[in-house]
Amino acid sequence: MDKKTISILKKVYFHENGFYNPELDRHEHKIPDSVTQSDLNLLKDNDFSPNNFETFEHDNSLDRLLAFKSNPKLTLDFAKAMFLKGITGEFPRGRQTLMSYIYIKNLSKHNFEGKDTCEICGLPKKKTIDRTSQLYTYYLGHSWNEMPVHNLIELEEILKYEKPNSTKEDKDKLIELLDLISKSKPNETPGKLEKRIAKNKTLPKTDKYKRYGILLTLSECGILPNEFILPTYDKFSTRKEIWKASEHLKTSHRSDIVLPFGGWKGKNGVNYKRYKEIF
């Protein structure tokens, strides 16, 4: 996504411009007057038309996610090369892919359980989502682990890229980050760690929430351990299990940062063995 495309999408997707359409049960964005027809044509040519809605249903979304497991292009090598380009700031869009990859690693076929959201996998029973709006957040450099249906949108798009070559500089950036984390005092909280990383200017093109996303990915890998739940790299926890573990987190850690990173403390340090295994 080039700068021009980002700047047009920024005009469309600023917060106040969004509204919920109850008739169609979806979150839409108005096209502001400052966006011209030629802007819209450019977005269309690049496959980023605003309000590009798709209705996702549980079984179909799950099948599409499971199909990635046999996709020869989507490998751990691909996902980690993307992540490294994400943390150097060269390609912020790459930050989400490793988290999405880990999510499908131990995902398996099952029937929907629950009311609106599946209590097993977290996919919605049925939900209409603007694909462009979601992709825009990834191009800005955000990454999340809470809405797996977004992983589907992300993975379908990232595969249009070739695997980047990981350079020594890419790898050094991660080592620099982990070395900084390993110097944490035992009682350092996730929030304090984020502030220390900000102060050291270790992660280019990030803000607080983008740094949380990167740290969350390292936690999902098991590189930043926690006491409440196994990282998704080791075991697929059901949403019910995650919700239960999160309650525990709120009372003992008083953290509003989600698991598994929310359950990390300085004393948990860095699992270098896991780092070597993955990277």
Ligand SMILES: [Zn+2]
């Ligand atoms: Zn499910």
